[in-house]
Amino acid sequence: MSNKMKIKKGDQVVVITGRDKGKEGEVLRVLPAESRVVVSGVNMVKRHNRPTPMSQGGIEEKEAPIHVSNVAHLDPNEKKATRVGFEFKDGRKVRIARRSGVAIDQ
Missing domain, CATH: 2.30.30.30 (SH3 type barrels.)
Known part of the structure; x- marks a missing residue:
């Protein structure tokens, strides 16, 4: 597991x-x-x-x-529950909110 x-x-x-x-x-x-x-x-x-x-x-x-x-x-924008995804931005792996697409990690 x-x-x-x-x-x-x-x-x-x-x-x-x-x-x-x-x-x-x-x-x-x-x-x-x-x-x-x-x-x-x-x-x-x-x-x-x-x-x-x-x-x-x-x-x-x-x-x-x-x-x-x-x-x-x-979700940082809508203040509702969201799932988490990952994207690569500037060579870093960043967590994003699936609901709005905004990065969770700053």
Whole structure:
């Protein structure tokens, strides 16, 4: 199974299915071995932490990983979900939004 992913850290994505469908956010981490991404403000879970000398403890709310198939790139122009393609521009391989043809990588 290939772990090649078209989504990178810092990309703007939209959730296309599941509990958080329609939410938008920035990719904080990419986990290619698990085919998952962590998106800001999406798939929030609560963790109960024990107090330690460094931290007070209590209930912490944080983002959990979501499968990469449940998110799609956000088109830079239309702010809607789009697929990703590749083109060669100036000798570099660049990701482009299929919906509008605009380059995702700057």
